[in-house]
Amino acid sequence: MLTGSGGADSDLLDLVLAAAERGRLLLDPALALRTESIERAARHRVDVRVHAGPVRQMLLFDDRSAVLPLATNDLNAGAVVLRSPLSAPYGQLFELMWSDARTPAGSAPHDDTLTSRETQVIGLLLDGATDCQVAARLGMSTRTVRAVVAQLQQRFGTRSRMALGFRLARVTD
Numbered sequence: 504m505l506t507g508s509g510g511a512d513s514d515l516l517d518l519v520l521a522a523a524e525r526g527r528l529l530l531d532p533a534l535a536l537r538t539e540s541i542e543r544a545a546r547h548r549v550d551v552r553v554h555a556g557p558v559r560q561m562l563l564f565d566d567r568s569a570v571l572p573l574a575t576n577d578l579n580a581g582a583v584v585l586r587s588p589l590s591a592p593y594g595q596l597f598e599l600m601w602s603d604a605r606t607p608a609g610s611a612p613h614d615d616t617l618t619s620r621e622t623q624v625i626g627l628l629l630d631g632a633t634d635c636q637v638a639a640r641l642g643m644s645t646r647t648v649r650a651v652v653a654q655l656q657q658r659f660g661t662r663s664r665m666a667l668g669f670r671l672a673r674v675t676d
Contacts, residue, residue: 527660529554529600535607550660552604561593569593598666602659624651625671628664 527550535541535553544551562570569590574580585593617625620641627637634652638645652664661667 526550527552527601529597529604530607541607551607552601552660553607554600554604556600556603561597563590563594563597595665598661598663599669602661602666602670621651621655624648625655628652629668629671 528544530551530553532553532555535551541551560572564570567587567590569585571583571585571593572580573582623641624637627640628634632640634645634648637648641648652667655671656662656664656667659667659670661670
């Protein structure tokens with residue numbers, strides 16, 4: 504996540520984009536207004552979303568490490584590197600914010616329409632049914648239920664079932 508306030512200069516953005524190639528980048532609205540940020544991300548095939556709420560400046564490189572700047576207004580002041588398990592809450596925070604963020608203006612929108620099968624699977628899962636229970640109720644295999652969930656995760660850009668649930672709760676309302 505990067506914010507437009509403070510030390511988010513173009514060199515840092517280049518570094519982050521190079522490290523996150525084919526990854527995800529969450530921006531605050533101020534940084535997203537800089538069209539060069541979005542264009543650079545597109546060149547590096549990075550999926551970008553904009554979060555409307557306050558964004559704490561942090562960099563998550565993978566599921567095992569997070570970097571937190573010591574000063575929010577100056578990225579050159581230093582940073583703290585957190586390793587697993589201390590980085591896990593930041594990864595969960597990122598997933599929740601990612602599921603609540605929107606694609607920037609001018610990007611291709613995601614198709615939020617659901618098939619009847621997807622709607623049935625989602626409804627049962629949101630009600631607390633297990634994959635096996637969903638499969639039994641809908642007359643399909645457990646493997647098919649998992650495939651539907653995996654396809655939904657890919658379509659909505661989430662990496663966990665919990666983040667998918669938050670995202671789908673907004674779509675199905």
